[in-house]
Amino acid sequence: MQIFHYQFIHNALFASVLLAVVVGFIGTYIVARRLVFLSGGITHASFGGIGLGWYLGISPILGAAIFAVLSALGFEAITRRRTLREDSAIGLLWALGMAMGVFFVFLTPGYAPNLMSYLFGNILTISHTDITLLLALVVAVGLFFALFYRPILFVAFDSRYAMSQRPTGAMLIDYVLKILVALSIVFSIRAVGIILLISLLTAPANIANLLTRRFLPMVAIAALTALLALLIGLALSYGLNVPSGAAVVLVLVVLYVLTRVAVGMHRVAKCRKQ
Amino acid sequence: MxxxxxxxxxxxxxxxxxxxxxxxxxxxxxxxxxxxxxxxxxxxxxxxxxxxxxxxxxxxxxxxxxxTIGYLPQAQQIDREFPITVLEVVLSGLLGQHGLWNRYGREQRNRAMECLSIAGIAHLYGRSIGELSGGQLQRALLCRAMVSDPxxxxxxxxxxxxxxxxxxxxxxxxxxxxxxxxxxxxxxxxxxxxxxxxxxxxxxxxxxxxxxxxxxxxxxxxxxxxxxxxxxxxxxxxxxxxxx
Missing domain, CATH: 3.40.50.300 (P-loop containing nucleotide triphosphate hydrolases)
Structure with a gap:
């Protein structure tokens, strides 16, 4: 148990717990609301911010946060005005973000050593700043859901109806959630990376959805699943010296298949009994 | 008048x-x-x-x-895989009156249950909407439309x-x-x-x-x-x- 003496392991464990909470709430929200593709678009758009941040010499995560929030709000405006098909808009921004990221990284003089860590992430190298940002995000997400759980659920379920009952309130809830989704994406990049992030957000909620069809239980099960996958992924990453993001995603897929099989077998057994 | x-x-x-x-x-x-x-x-x-x-x-x-307006959309406009219970669907009809900040307590729940009894699906209140038949879903949506007494x-x-x-x-x-x-x-x-x-x-x-x-x-x-x-x-x- 030598490894628990290392500070970076403490950081990684604490970050895993925080990430699991974010994945529980935000993952369940984007899965239930069918925003997975949009979230993928925001994730990749944020790479443009990382590149620009690098080029300008400001914090890449700050650049990513600005890009992610702007693209999330931009999507919202585009869908409301129906100026462009929503999935086309997502596809365009997806590639634009990646292109800008690569463009600015190559413009920046010198070598960009951390590029891989943004694309694939590494929870073992997560810094104090990253953890502080994650902690602030967890507090914000937790507080928002605690205060507005029912309205959030109502707007997510049928935003048209919610808008017809309380137009301003429903719209505000929508916008705040889009911002929280964008920030959740950005603050998770360091741990799992841009390319693999979307599966961390979607797989746990889908595993949870195999076991329950209610929102709050889904949040709880998704968070626990994410924590389990992150811890196993962390162990694999440390033991085999592979990137943690890839390990976590593989663990999640295995967990999904196992849950699916277990639920199927349970159903068959139940039918036989009757 | x-x-x-x-x-x-x-x-x-x-x-x-x-x-x-x-x-x-x-x-x-x-x-x-x-x-x-x-x-x-x-x-x-x-x-x-x-x-x-x-x-x-x-x-x-x-x-x-x-x-206030209560509204019953066509049932196919509803995402039936959304993780929400029948009671919560009905409570969502109170969003206009009850607002964002207030808790949904016993009083609101009783009103929702009353509507569900009238529609004959009170026993389904805890079910998620994915488990309902088309007709049952329509009744739940009707309850949502009328719960606020629009x-x-x-x-x-x-x-x-x-x-x-x-x-x-x-x-x-x-x-x-x-x-x-x-x-x-x-x-x-x-x-x-x-x-x-x-x-x-x-x-x-x-x-x-x-x-x-x-x-x-x-x-x-x-x-x-x-x-x-x-x-x-x-x-x-x-x-x-x-x-x-």
Whole structure:
């Protein structure tokens, strides 16, 4: 148990717990609301911010946060005005973000050593700043859901109806959630990376959805699943010296298949009994 | 005393600069029960979206003096895989009155349960909507529309998924609700419509208001509302009110 003496392991464990909470709430929200593709678009758009941040010499995560929030709000405006098909808009921004990221990284003089860590992430190298940002995000997400759980659920379920009952309130809830989704994406990049992030957000909620069809239980099960996958992924990453993001995603897929099989077998057994 | 909830004067409505509805004038009073008929693409949905405030009129005036509207969408517009329970769906109908900051407590729950009992699905309150049949979902959505006791209830083809048994109950329920609130109902089923509604509006590009529930095939033709009269036995010349 030598490894628990290392500070970076403490950081990684604490970050895993925080990430699991974010994945529980935000993952369940984007899965239930069918925003997975949009979230993928925001994730990749944020790479443009990382590149620009690098080029300008400001914090890449700050650049990513600005890009992610702007693209999330931009999507919202585009869908409301129906100026462009929503999935086309997502596809365009997806590639634009990646292109800008690569463009600015190559413009920046010198070598960009951390590029891989943004694309694939590494929870073992997560810094104090990253953890502080994650902690602030967890507090914000937790507080928002605690205060507005029912309205959030109502707007997510049928935003048209919610808008017809309380137009301003429903719209505000929508916008705040889009911002929280964008920030959740950005603050998770360091741990799992841009390319693999979307599966961390979607797989746990889908595993949870195999076991329950209610929102709050889904949040709880998704968070626990994410924590389990992150811890196993962390162990694999440390033991085999592979990137943690890839390990976590593989663990999640295995967990999904196992849950699916277990639920199927349970159903068959139940039918036989009757 | 009936008060005026809506007053539409020469309203044009449509999308992207193209008018679907032209020169629509309509008054909705607090004791009205208006049946809306018309062909697909005639503008029924656009009219409802104008009333709900989802789109703004391209021209003309809409005066709204209606504090709350309950709305029953077509069941296929609902995402049935969404993780939400029947009780929560009904509670969501209180969002307008109850607001964002207030907790949904015992009082709200009791109101929701009362509606579910009236619709005959109180025992399903804890189920998630993915486990419901089409008819049960429609009942739950009807509960959401009426739980706030709105001044106006808008129903978009309420009888699509409803079984024959509930259809009778549904219209009886609407008749009772109509003592407290105005109802605007879109339906393809002219036979049922003329039995229960008080007046008829034909929507086909524009709106023809027919201040009675007796309507003849010639009148329908004159309004430009070619509606198939679905009847049993001999085809009647005139659709009459049901006799009790």
């Amino acid at each position: 009936a008060t005026q909830l809506f007053s539409l004067t020469d309203v044009w409505g449509g999308y992207d600069g193209r008018a679907v509805l032209r020169e629509v004038s309509l008054h909705i009073n607090s004791d009205d029960f208006i049946g809306i008929i018309g062909p697909n693409g005639g503008g029924k949905t656009t009219l409802m979206r104008l009333l709900l405030g989802e789109i703004k009129p391209m021209a003309g005036q809409i005066e709204r003096n209606c504090p 001044a106006l209830l808008i129903l978009d083809e309420p009888n699509t998924y409803v079984d024959n048994k509930f259809e009778g109950e549904l219209y009886e329920l609407l008749r009772q609700l109509n003592q407290r609130m105005a109802i605007v109902m879109v339906s393809h089923d002219l036979g049922t419509i003329t039995t229960y509604v008080k007046t008829i509006a034909c929507v086909n590009g524009t709106l023809h208001y027919h201040p009675s529930n007796h309507i003849t095939a010639e009148q329908l033709h004159g309004y430009g509302c070619p509606i198939q009269l679905i009847t049993h036995g001999e085809v009647p010349h005139t659709v009459l009110q049901s006799h009790s």
